[in-house]
Amino acid sequence: MTTAPDAPEHTGFRLSQLIYDTRYRSMTIQIVVLFLVMGFVGWLVDNTIQNLNALGKDFNYSFLGQRAGYDIGNALIPYNNDMTHGRALLVGLLNTLWVSFLGCIAATFIGVLVGVLRLSKNWLVARLMTIYVEVFRNIPVLLWILVAIALLTEVAPSPNAYKVNAATGEAKTSMLFESVAFTNRYTAIPSIHFDRSLGSLDTALAPISLNFLAIVLVLLASWFVTKTLNNRAAQVQAKTGVRPTTWWKNLAIWVLPVVILVTALGINPEEPALKGFNFVKGTNVSNAFVALWAGLSLYTAAFIAEIVRAGILAVSKGQSEAAFALGLRPNRTMSLVILPQALRVIIPPLISQYLNLTKNSSLAIAVGYLDLRGTLGGITLNQTGRELEAITLMMLIYLVISLLISGGMNIFNNRVKLKER
């Protein structure tokens, strides 16, 4: 028979217990760390106040309400130099988001294509894709952006090289697909024109095109209708075991209303046309934007290709074999067995690549595209001399963007996580 040793006699609280008693020790350590961190932060703040006093500056954001006085070439919302620094910040932020958004789309497209082709049984294509991936991801993205801008400004012809010679009927340079013209000043692309436009809705922030709004509404309605349709099909399948054919109904619901709407609005693309020394119709996109977008997309695509490849390889061969053994056809195997499992592996790193692309878009500084860093952290900072305010605000905005993206990723992860029981 064993006897429990006597519990130590309670002798009241001793100070040494704060260090040697595991019940209190963690509390002690945390309080000490809290004091150290607070002391350090206090020291930084104190230094900052002293330095600001010495320079005769204060800390406030009222400069955001002052007149900016500089122009922004690629504003997505109406902007002129009489507007405030706050408005310029917003323009810059939208530019950052716009180039990141388009970059993510292009990078995903190229990345998925390259990743799949790298797994191809075709020896030559697989090797070429490997070369693409290795070359692009082992060289800094800054080089790719600089190469793109150098290509556009040094190699691309001036707009009047596209001028059709009246005598021969030919131009020195012809447009890509008859609709895109790379020049050393800008890239001319077609724009969308509505013959019977609905006009636009003026809001304080920016005018919203009613045409665009109508299209979005119709698409939302289509989405809602197809969802109901598919739910009903699933119910019928659960009841009878036979799934009613829905694919052509779905297709019709997605395509028809939009086609009818845009026909009613009289949509037609407006091709760029040369008049004098410049392209007048269509849209002229600045080279800075094109170079930044191309550099970021090509660089990030190499990483996405690796992610896609790893994701597809991660689904074990037994899964597809089991699906075939169950009698599933190849496309059902792909959509029901392989893709869901591969996507679970692919999506989290894919989103962190989106995050990287968004952060790398601050390299706009290399080409002179006015993004958030170019407006708030660049010209506004230099004009107002408020480094402390401008840079902290800029970091805060980037941080919020990042946290939003990674928050979205966490929600997605929790939804697709394997439910282990």
Added chain:
Amino acid sequence: MSDTHAQTVAFVRDTMLPQKPAPVGQSGVIQWLRENLFSGWFNTVLTLLGIYVTYSFVMHFYPWFAHGVWDANSLKECRAIITDRYGAGATGACWAMIHERWHQFLFGFYPSELYWRPVLTFALLFVAIGPLMFQFVPKKVIWFTPLYPFIAVWLLWGGTVWAPLLVLAGFVLAWVVFSYVAKYGSISGFSAGAIVAILYFLFVVGPLIDLFQGMIPLGIEHVDSAKFGGFLLAITLGVGGIVLSLPAGIILALGRQSDMLLIKSFSIIFIEFIRGVPLITLLFVASLLLNYFLPPGTNFDIILRVMILVTMFAAAYIAEVIRGGLAALPRGQYEAADALGLDYWKAQRLIVLPQALKISIPGIVSTFIGMFKDTTLVVFVGLFDPLKGIPDFIRADFNWKGIYWEPFVFVGAIFFILNFAMSRYSMHLENRLQRDNH
């Protein structure tokens, strides 16, 4: 019995026919071509497309490489030579610029008679990391690794030999104090060591260096940070950032795994903040804001300021890599350490960290590759990186005005070789670790 059979039945063959070669279409090159390049109409189209792309690339760039000129004094001269040799309209690379300026790409504006110092530092780097990264290096070499940072700083920046020696002495002193006081409790030992180190570095080391230098002046020529540039700068920042960030990264990773709410929160806030902002904004903090945060009158050189921010940046990423390593350790390892009665630090030091760090090495190498590529961003705070800073400087020379592609190719090739080698090494390491664990 088979013998009799063979003799009685005349038509049974008793020798094997010689093997015939496989049909022409089913063997050798033709079979390989058919299986790998032309196995269906889609593959055939892909192959033809691939051949076309390769062909047009080669046709476009090969002449440019082949017509390269190595001996000229300006871009104009290069072009004249190319036109002279290959006719009007021929394109060609002007490698003469690389021939004339390669040292600026590699060393920036480091005095040319002292090039042996960065080269020696780079060579010694391999001695220092050898025992950690390659199995064939004798383990005894590891004593050199902790000394390397001091030697490297001294070799690169020069100056009196007493500075690195006395700084090293400070660490040794702190360690001696720690191990002596630690007999009376590890926490008091740690605190005593830390306090002694802080006091030593704040008040003692400066005068002591002056004193020793006054008595025995020993040293090599001092090189100013402003002279650093090119790959010397990129490698210094990359290696320095990773090495300095390792201790901080380990602490942050442990902090993030900690049970103590406050420490966990601080670690998470720091890591997520740094990972959430672009490096460029941190570099602007280094160049514009750091002077606000430090006591009035503090002013130290931009490379050191950039190094501090790059270290913080790397620490956050390293912390995440090590956290992955910590999470990958089987739960049983932690439980075994607890069962042996080890306290937290002993368990970390003897059981958890050695294994977690080993698993993390490939991740650390990848982080280093990323960091090394990102060091090119320092051009935006006015330093001479090899990708934009140095070429812009060279293009400012009238002789080389308008030279774009040659620097891109040269610098891109060096980056590619270094990073490709490192990523292959990291893959090799991953395979080796996988084998070790089974």
